[in-house]
Amino acid sequence: MSPRCVLGGTRRPMYAPSAERASVSAPPAPPAHERTDVELLRLGEPGREKPAVRHAGTVHDLAPLTGDVDGAFLAADGIARTREALAQEGA
Numbered sequence: 001m002s003p004r005c006v007l008g009g010t011r012r013p014m015y016a017p018s019a020e021r022a023s024v025s026a027p028p029a030p031p032a033h034e035r036t037d038v039e040l041l042r043l044g045e046p047g048r049e050k051p052a053v054r055h056a057g058t059v060h061d062l063a064p065l066t067g068d069v070d071g072a073f074l075a076a077d078g079i080a081r082t083r084e085a086l087a088q089e090g091a
């Protein structure tokens with residue numbers, strides 16, 4: 001029996017049949033210079049880490065934005081602020 005999910009009182013398959021899955025593909029990734037993904041980092045010895053971000057293969061210091069990449073930073077729109085700082089820097 002295939003897995004099922006109950007939504008709104010109607011039974012529907014959780015997973016598309018294999019023929020439907022095979023026809024769906026992800027769009028191609030943009031060139032590296034157009035990518036907007038960032039990787040948040042802590043660099044240094046434990047207890048003395050410095051916040052940083054890797055973007056387009058380059059590591060940037062996040063100390064001007066935050067003292068740590070933690071829950072408070074993320075909750076305070078840290079990722080958006082990081083992207084904005086990278087855009088201003090021309091990265």
